[in-house]
Amino acid sequence: xxxIEQMKYTxxxxxxxxxxxxxxxxxxxxxxxxxxxxxKIFKDYYIIGIPPIAVGAKGNAFIFPYTKPCYGxxxxxxxxxxxxxxxxxxxxxxxKETSSLKKDKPSESSKVTTTSYKDLWKK
Amino acid sequence: MxxxxxxxxxxxxxxPIQTSxxxxxxxxxxxxxxxxxxxxxxxxxxxxxxxDSDGYYVKKxxxxxxxxxDIIEKRMDFDICFAFMHNDAGMTYAxxxxxxxxxxxxxxxxxxxxxALAETIEFDCVKIVSQDxxxxxxxxxxxxxxxxxxxx
Numbered sequence: 001x002x003x004i005e006q007m008k009y010t011x012x013x014x015x016x017x018x019x020x021x022x023x024x025x026x027x028x029x030x031x032x033x034x035x036x037x038x039x040k041i042f043k044d045y046y047i048i049g050i051p052p053i054a055v056g057a058k059g060n061a062f063i064f065p066y067t068k069p070c071y072g073x074x075x076x077x078x079x080x081x082x083x084x085x086x087x088x089x090x091x092x093x094x095x096k097e098t099s100s101l102k103k104d105k106p107s108e109s110s111k112v113t114t115t116s117y118k119d120l121w122k123k
Numbered sequence: 124m125x126x127x128x129x130x131x132x133x134x135x136x137x138x139p140i141q142t143s144x145x146x147x148x149x150x151x152x153x154x155x156x157x158x159x160x161x162x163x164x165x166x167x168x169x170x171x172x173x174x175d176s177d178g179y180y181v182k183k184x185x186x187x188x189x190x191x192x193d194i195i196e197k198r199m200d201f202d203i204c205f206a207f208m209h210n211d212a213g214m215t216y217a218x219x220x221x222x223x224x225x226x227x228x229x230x231x232x233x234x235x236x237x238x239a240l241a242e243t244i245e246f247d248c249v250k251i252v253s254q255d256x257x258x259x260x261x262x263x264x265x266x267x268x269x270x271x272x273x274x275x
Contacts, residue, residue, distance in 0.1 A: 037219040067215050070212070
């Protein structure tokens with residue numbers, strides 16, 4: 001169990017596909033950054049995901065995807081001192097590297113193949 | 124390829140054929156001289172452990188999330204990875220593995236939506252696809268051919 005499950009978090013989306021989780025984060029964050037699979041957050045959670053993995057900031061809340069093998073993907077947010085640190089870290093590193101603020105970066109989600117699987121899976 | 128490190132990556136065990144194929148593949152590859160590790164979720168690992176309580180077919184059984192962390196932290200890696208998947212989460216885990224590991228990827232896609240799920244795979248891999256849920260024979264036969272190719 002990662003530390004995420006022991007933290008106070010908000011569930012924005014649950015049991016969905018990773019693609020839907022990414023789109024939710026892109027649409028509902030003030031700032032969006034893209035990280036690689038395995039990007040480490042909150043000391044011991046390594047993000048599972050399909051590149052490009054979107055993570056976001058909304059106020060002081062850090063928004064990110066969380067995937068569980070039996071339950072699908074979730075969008076969670078955490079709003080505390082640690083989330084501010086995570087957002088600052090992204091602003092310092094990713095902001096400089098990729099200009100990945102939402103307004104500057106076109107959505108890369110179009111690269112993801114869209115098939116009927118998502119709908120099948122939801123049934 | 125003898126001695127090559129092989130990871131069998133099990134996802135949610137909801138579809139019955141995963142456990143039997145993991146046992147079969149582990150035993151077969153071990154007998155062919157590969158160094159096989161099976162990684163699974165808690166539930167998938169328990170199913171495997173009860174089925175193979177003496178560890179006859181599976182010599183190394185590890186936690187999936189811990190294995191991913193170990194690969195990311197460069198404490199271990201594999202030469203070949205067989206990733207089981209029957210849902211979007213399984214595919215997401217396999218995509219992560221393909222990003223963090225040097226292993227050559229083989230995606231075992233099964234279950235009723237196997238064909239559609241296989242189409243969503245974007246990483247470079249060999250796909251072994253079968254829509255079976257309860258009968259493992261068809262996917263076992265496909266894997267036999269894949270193993271023949273690997274040991275050539």
